[in-house]
Amino acid sequence: MELYSAELVRKQILAVLSVWGMAAEKAAITAGVMVETDLAGIDSHGISMLPSYQRLIDSNKLQIRADPVTVLESPATAVVDARDNLGHATMVYAMQLASSKARENGVGVVTVRRSHHFGAAGYYAKIAADAGLLGLVTSTTRTKAVVPTRGSRPLLGTNPLAFAAPSAGHPFVLDMSTSTVAVNKVKVYDYRGQDLPAGWVLDSLGNAVTDSRAAYTQLQGEEQGGLSPLGGTELLSSHKGYGLAVMVQILAGALAGAAFAPLKDTDDADDIGHFCLAIDPASFGDPESFTAAVSAILDTLRSESSASQDLPVLVAGDKERRMRDERLEAGIPLSSALVEQVRLVCSKSEAEFLLS
């Protein structure tokens, strides 16, 4: 793994997006979100997505020049149509809109339809927290990866849910898929030739698949078995993760007017949906008492003695924040395979290749 400065990675992403034809302001926002995702250690959702975005453009599913449009609006709500462009810039706009609605009405809800991949959900929830608000974000996903409890095929996406809250110190930022693990984690185990823990991936009979190569191949097929919902097995309450995945599908899919992957024509654009909720603590009491109460919860948890001395008790967001500090200092590690993929994207689109 070579290390690349965040600034160089950002410039490389920006160069590609610009050459593809994304408008300047949107490209700047999108590159900013993507590099923050890499800085946070969520490597599967940052610069590594460029080849996938290129394929979506090539198949005419992603409209990189499109401008989002607000199709329905009331003082506390809005519906935004991303018009088949990438989700990042539209979601920054949507969460800022939800936040300003929350500041005026105590609460704001904005949904987004006809969108695409948007990186990591936590980034958008944190926009609300950074403004002193509570933020909740959910999103549908493109691929069918997760098998319902007792099911035999993948029907649900990894349907992420993110929640952020301000505190007197660092914010709380929960960003989780509603599956036990994400597809990428299986890929990493396959890459290392390591067996999977039982409960990550299930076959069509509901049995654990522990051979990481077999598991990854099976996931690529989207036909049999799939990732388990959070909980892993029915005995360990996977019906809860399954229920959360459906909740996300209802909020970011049905409510937003976006697609449900099993019922969508695969030739159509992805029509991914997002959901943003912002709540202003000032409508529920003294906002400083609120941040103090959140801080008291987080401090209590962080100062708890660990069951294992090497591994401190963390709260959601701590790991990503530490990773960000580390990578800002040392650089972002990119594998030579990924750098080569980016080089191909640049060469194909005639963008300047900066990672040499």
Place this chain on the structure above:
Amino acid sequence: MELYSAELVRKQILAVLSVWGMAAEKAAITAGVMVETDLAGIDSHGISMLPSYQRLIDSNKLQIRADPVTVLESPATAVVDARDNLGHATMVYAMQLASSKARENGVGVVTVRRSHHFGAAGYYAKIAADAGLLGLVTSTTRTKAVVPTRGSRPLLGTNPLAFAAPSAGHPFVLDMSTSTVAVNKVKVYDYRGQDLPAGWVLDSLGNAVTDSRAAYTQLQGEEQGGLSPLGGTELLSSHKGYGLAVMVQILAGALAGAAFAPLKDTDDADDIGHFCLAIDPASFGDPESFTAAVSAILDTLRSESSASQDLPVLVAGDKERRMRDERLEAGIPLSSALVEQVRLVCSKSEAEFLLS
């Protein structure tokens, strides 16, 4: 187990609440919610709670005659103080208030502080769904039961989360604790002398406790180890269940202005907090398209072929609804031990004993 008609169970609960001094309308609502909880098969949260409520009254922590008061209100938000009474009637009011706010503003949020046990969270989320709205409910809990990922002691409650959505057919009703299982499930295994699945309960070193007696005793102590957050172990992503538990604590505790159990004086009233969110799909498009989209998701899942022929793929709420139909017909099973406990409550409070 003897079977008792729902009507008789309701009358028994009502008789006790009335003798305790709860106002007539509130007592009728509370008894109605409690018997619905028993009908749904959530036996730990219905009539079986009467002895626990009696103890709270005896220790002057529960003010059974108190009237809730709305302490802060705006068009889309409100804060209700339950004034240390039981949570049921206040939460019916709070969710109805959130629903009427959602109908006017597209979204409504109502929080409740200084409350007590309220039964099953799903009941309140379903109030919104029955009115054609989306409902989200969370609540803090009284006891410290759940150990944070990597932690050695229980610091969090089982912090339930419920979400309901209307469809053209039966609604979707997710009602889950954010722990792998509830304390009561461990109690049932102990009662049967059955070993626990590894991952339900952890000791202070983070290891699985599978002896159900030892596990139940440990949970009663609230000192060492505890229930695992949803996910079970760190390898199976228990940090997600842990994160959800903290999210619930922030919404229903910090935002509502209610207590965080580890920082509360145990002599004080429980100061449980609740959070209600209602969203009107009509603010996001045609409400009939919305219910059709939800129905399409639920129908797709329900008609999915099962990995095991005996166990059909369900969606959240199906199990409880079937149980309700069954128990309305056959009656609610109550153990002789529970009936005896209710008899003692009646005898102590001089309420009529109807389960003879």
